[in-house]
Amino acid sequence: MRPSWIEIDLNAIEHNVRQIAAAIGASALCAVVKADAYGHGDVPVAEAAIRGGARWLAVALVEEGVRLREAGIDVPILILSEPPRAQARPIVTHGLTPSAYTAGFVEEIASVARDASKSPYPVHLKLDTGMHRVGASPVEAFEVARMIAGDDRLLLQGVFTHFAVADEDLAYTRRQNDALLQFVRSLAAEGITPKILHAANTAAAFDLPDSRHDLCRVGLGIYGMRPHPESGSGIDLTPAMRVISHVTYVRELSTGARPSYGRRRPLPGAGSVVTVPIGYADGVRRSLSGEGSVLINGERYPHAGTITMDMVVVDVGSDDIRVGDEVVLMGTQRDGEILAEEWARLLDTITYEVVCDFGPRLPRRYIGEPADG
8 A cells, every 4th residue: 555645633533523513602503525525534524513513514516415324424504606597406305505696596596496296495595705716796686585585396495605815805805794794784674584694704704703793604614724824813723744755765866866856956975865756746836846845754854856746755754764663744753843834835825725725635534532432
């Protein structure tokens, strides 16, 4: 078996959810587990999040929601954007909660719900307050809300919006939140009163209490990461992911030798380089070459040359590193730590992209409940 994998600590997921749920008070926590739970594994993460107190889950795709249902998960599952009309039937069959913002989809889901004898079927209306990606404008949303509220096959269970810059511009985020509240007041004036109002993502849940409303959709935070270093500073989070490999080869080289493709970096002194069987095909970006480092025996060592498709070469100098020694590319080892935030900074990207990049060649291994239970 290839000696490279991703380790996911389910106890850390559960801990993070408990901490965040306590911080957001009366608001329900909706754990966002789309994109295979940000690369952590959707079913095990969902189960751990529910143990920690998550009362909802959220996904991007109908297929993601169906997979959770087929795993026996029965909490409400929100689909974050309106699916194609052709997917109305699996939505209703599996009891998923769709987002809606067009009349055509509303009519389709109502028809399927009636045929399946599952009326009134809950939907959440998505309002565009400034993200400008999906969702109805306030004028359009008002007509869709009237359509849902006037149809006894449907229940307007929720109204929500999506913040565009909650991690960097709280003033703009407050304006989005105010627009959502104004819209809901306008609905109430016509006697339309959805039960659930939601807007906050991780950043807003942490730093903008007025946006928490009835439900907070928390993604990044449940995996132990913060939108920025100061966000939610009073909330204790534990990163859940470690990216692990092992030394498979050790070679002595002289000063000035240039390992790997392109021969781009001369070794500053004579010593050893070690080969680690993981590369950019797995999600260890080639652009980390010359910038990144790894942990071996708790100590940091730099990449010795260009990261390749299947391997990285590491400069360990004169230290006694041996075949079989554990290598941590991301996560903790003894007193050492390399966080996803460090990778994101080096790659000029965001932590979301970093953790979602790890591909299917790296198996996920789980520690903590229920795997150890």
